[in-house]
Amino acid sequence: MSYNADMNRYKLCIFDMDGLLIDTEIIYLKTALQCSQLYGYNVPEELIRSTMGNNSQETKNRYMRYLGDAFPYEEFMQKRSVLEREYIKNNSIQKKKGCDELLDFLDEKGIRKAIATSTKRRTADRFLAITGLTGRFDHIVYGDDLKESKPRPEIYLKAAAAFPYKKEEILAFEDSGNGILSAVAAGLKVVHIPDLANVPEEIKEKSLAVFDDLSQAVKLFED
Numbered sequence: 001m002s003y004n005a006d007m008n009r010y011k012l013c014i015f016d017m018d019g020l021l022i023d024t025e026i027i028y029l030k031t032a033l034q035c036s037q038l039y040g041y042n043v044p045e046e047l048i049r050s051t052m053g054n055n056s057q058e059t060k061n062r063y064m065r066y067l068g069d070a071f072p073y074e075e076f077m078q079k080r081s082v083l084e085r086e087y088i089k090n091n092s093i094q095k096k097k098g099c100d101e102l103l104d105f106l107d108e109k110g111i112r113k114a115i116a117t118s119t120k121r122r123t124a125d126r127f128l129a130i131t132g133l134t135g136r137f138d139h140i141v142y143g144d145d146l147k148e149s150k151p152r153p154e155i156y157l158k159a160a161a162a163f164p165y166k167k168e169e170i171l172a173f174e175d176s177g178n179g180i181l182s183a184v185a186a187g188l189k190v191v192h193i194p195d196l197a198n199v200p201e202e203i204k205e206k207s208l209a210v211f212d213d214l215s216q217a218v219k220l221f222e223d
Contacts, residue, residue: 011165023095028052063076121142153186173190175197192209193214
């Protein structure tokens with residue numbers, strides 16, 4: 001995929017969190033499938049993957065549309081959360097490959113950094129603390145700050161509004177199709193770093209570039 005080699009204009013990078021900076025989408029997928037199988041909820045993997053990048057309300061909406069009004073969503077998510085806490089206790093949370101390399105590079109270049117996550121503040125802050133990323137970002141927009149979920153643009157508009165930069169000076173990083181569409185709808189260029197979310201080709205093509213991991217994105221800022 002081609003991209004504009006003149007990247008010195010970027011002054012701010014806005015990152016999704018789950019599945020992009022930290023390896024939590026795999027925990028969500030594993031614990032949701034485990035919960036479904038353990039308690040007989042029959043939640044398909046396709047549905048779980050489709051909610052990656054959504055906030056809690058949009059996730060609930062998708063579950064109910066797919067499984068029907070009788071599905072005990074709150075009960076399912078409560079049990080899944082117990083399994084998640086146990087998983088993290090036993091395995092911790094890992095940063096995604098290239099995370100430190102790219103953040104260090106941006107710090108060296110004086111490029112500011114923000115997070116736009118659909119995860120609620122309490123959980124997101126806990127995950128950032130576990131992975132040692134607390135304090136590395138100039139601003140964070142959380143899922144509970146929003147009225148609308150990705151793929152709508154509110155989260156990126158809010159993140160961008162916290163800085164005095166033009167949209168063409170901002171670069172977004174996303175792993176999910178919902179996130180790519182959100183950033184594009186906000187008028188931003190977006191870099192796609194694939195993780196577990198199923199992203200159709202027609203959405204991938206909206207990205208400025210696609211890389212295997214975050215460290216490869218350094219080349220976007222080099223002369």
